[in-house]
Amino acid sequence: MFTLKTAPARTFLRRAEEIAKPVTRWSIGHALPRVALRAAARRGDLQGRLSVEASGGTDLTGLFDEIRAHGAIATTRVGHVTTRHSACKEILTSDAFKSVRFVPDNPLLNRLVTWSASGLIHPIEPPSLLASEPPDHTRYRKLVTRVFTARAVEQLRERTQAITDELLDGLDPANPVDLIESYCGLLPVTVISQILGVPPEERDKVLALGGAAAPSLDLGLPWRTFRTVEATLAEFDTWLTEHLEKLRANPGDNLLSKLIAAREDGVGLTERELKATAGLVLAAGFETTVNLLGNGIALLTAHPDQLRKLREDPGLWSNATDEILRYDPPVLLTGRLCARDTEVGGVPVARGAIVSTVLAGANRDPEIFEDPGTFDVTRANARDHVSFGAGRHYCLGASLARMEGEIGLRSIFERFPGLRLREGARRRQTRILRGFERLPATLT
16 A cells, blocks of 8 residues: 555655755745736836846836935835935844845745755855844854954955956957956955865866855746756855865865854854855855956946046046945845834834835935936045945955955956957846846957
């Protein structure tokens, strides 16, 4: 008799779950939100439109202005959304709001989420710094911050310049090149390898893992991309387990070795927290910096007058990097969950409400930035952008990203002053991450 007690039946059930669980995770976490947002967009909902129009890589300035015209916060059928700089800063720094990931407002769907959980370390799920809250976040970030200091990042500057020079040496100026594949992607992943203590012979593997894991930060992934991300996260977990064992046995002069040894009142990070930090460095540190470099190259080639100012005064490169982050940031928005009834800019926000803070929109707020639609590398307050967030979740890698952006952009334009883009540039079709998928160029 065929019952669930038999070995074949148990095997069948296990196999069925192996198929059903990822389908469930994708359906609830990506397919349903995408369908709901598209339906909302068709009805003219501002947040629905933002999601749909963002995935096309189009200019969203008009939509930012439309949302801002509704006041501190625009309330839609989907939720709340703001492009006001002051509102974004208040929400991101207030203890009335906490980090949020998509949780269905339905008991059955919530049970399905629990049942189908993969157990994999994920950059936007606890114990990741992006998703944890006090008191865990306070202890966790304190330890990580002790390692990722401004001094530690500055010590990487010389090595970052050497990596950049090596990559530029490898580009043949006689041949057209896709800068995303041959430069913008290679620079950050090589720097990340330095941070993680990855030996040279394993860097190609980390490059492949970084490229495949980066979309894990996005919402509404297609099924194939979702499966690639999950497979990559599983592969990264296996590799990282072995890598952490090697670093414990033979610690090196890298930030991950220092993080393994870091203690606060005799207590260090758990194995899962160490993996979450390394995974966040890989996923968040890779794609966002690729976007910063690609967006910067595109902006500077499109604005030769600004590039001329940088050549006349190289001291402006640091400010230019912040202006690029303001004008075309790598991340469109981030979400927060309201933890208690409160107000933002006089607008009531109820406990349990989700608010989307549109970082790219706040960076175009005319109350903060004069003539915000103009790209100006000499802008006095370019650094007032919120592209790295704010408050306790302020980007831990902000100093590193600025340093890589400044060195990477300055170096390529110094080496190839005749650089120009070719036809065929293509923006990524992601909703939250903003950058180029392809950036063909002629170097001379």
